[in-house]
Amino acid sequence: xxxxxxxxxxxxxxxxxxxxxxxxxxxxxxxxxxxxxxxxxxxxxxxxxxxxxxxxxxxxxxxxxxxxxxxxxxxxxxxxxxxxxxxxxxxxxxxxxxxxxxxxxxxxxxxxxxxxxxxxxxxxxxxxxxxxxxxxxxxxxxxxxxxxxxxxxxxxxxxxxxxxxxxxxxxxxxxxxxxxxxxxxxxxxxxxxxxxxxxxxxxxxxxxxxxxxxxxxxxxxxxxxxxxxxxxxxxxxxxxxxxxxxxxxxxxxxxxxxxxxxxxxxx
Numbered sequence: 614x615x616x617x618x619x620x621x622x623x624x625x626x627x628x629x630x631x632x633x634x635x636x637x638x639x640x641x642x643x644x645x646x647x648x649x650x651x652x653x654x655x656x657x658x659x660x661x662x663x664x665x666x667x668x669x670x671x672x673x674x675x676x677x678x679x680x681x682x683x684x685x686x687x688x689x690x691x692x693x694x695x696x697x698x699x700x701x702x703x704x705x706x707x708x709x710x711x712x713x714x715x716x717x718x719x720x721x722x723x724x725x726x727x728x729x730x731x732x733x734x735x736x737x738x739x740x741x742x743x744x745x746x747x748x749x750x751x752x753x754x755x756x757x758x759x760x761x762x763x764x765x766x767x768x769x770x771x772x773x774x775x776x777x778x779x780x781x782x783x784x785x786x787x788x789x790x791x792x793x794x795x796x797x798x799x800x801x802x803x804x805x806x807x808x809x810x811x812x813x814x815x816x817x818x819x820x821x822x823x824x825x826x827x828x829x830x831x832x833x834x835x836x837x838x839x840x841x842x843x844x845x846x847x848x849x850x851x852x853x854x855x856x857x858x859x860x861x862x863x864x865x866x867x868x869x870x871x872x873x874x875x876x877x878x879x880x
Contacts, residue, residue, distance in 0.1 A: 630649070638665075640664075641656060664692065671701065678716065679715045682718075688721075696731040697732045697733065714747075726758075745765050745767040756777070766795060768797065769801045776812065782817040818850045848873075863875060
């Protein structure tokens, strides 16, 4: 029996399940019980046809993620989530950097949907953001990516090129828990917004953090020109920006496109 299968077999029954996700034929969820959703069912053995994987045990998902990275499954994975879940408050350690690093050399040729740091919430209450670290390698190894969600503090070390990406969501902090490790760097924001996303249509960019933290972001000129994101038609943006920055955004060539929808709120 391979390492991944042994680790899955050792998990309590309430910590593993198959969940129905519209984007995949079969999704293995670690940290979510089968009873969480109506279509969920028990996971007793790992099916060879799984194309979706959800590791939502927080830091304690590291052994599973490491074994997954060494398996044959990444080559067929179309949906991947690494984060947290409200079913596992005792597991909810929020430093995901080792998990993201464990995936940094893994190729994901078919990956379409990627959720990093998302909190799977099954109760009424606040979520919790954490620490992703450098996400550049995993994104550079996911050329077919269509949807990307980044929740929590993260960094980039270079511009990205994701030719199939159509939707991007960034949420830096949870308003109620304020557990984020601080603002992202100006360099990371510049790398992100200067990246070439030829099919990107929608961006949700929430850089709000604890109100006691003084942050004034700037938007790079190349983003305002819109040449790197020719298909972008909707931008929802929140956070603390330098004075006049959002006015400059509203008057930019990007936002003056016909039919462009801009929604913003300055903290």
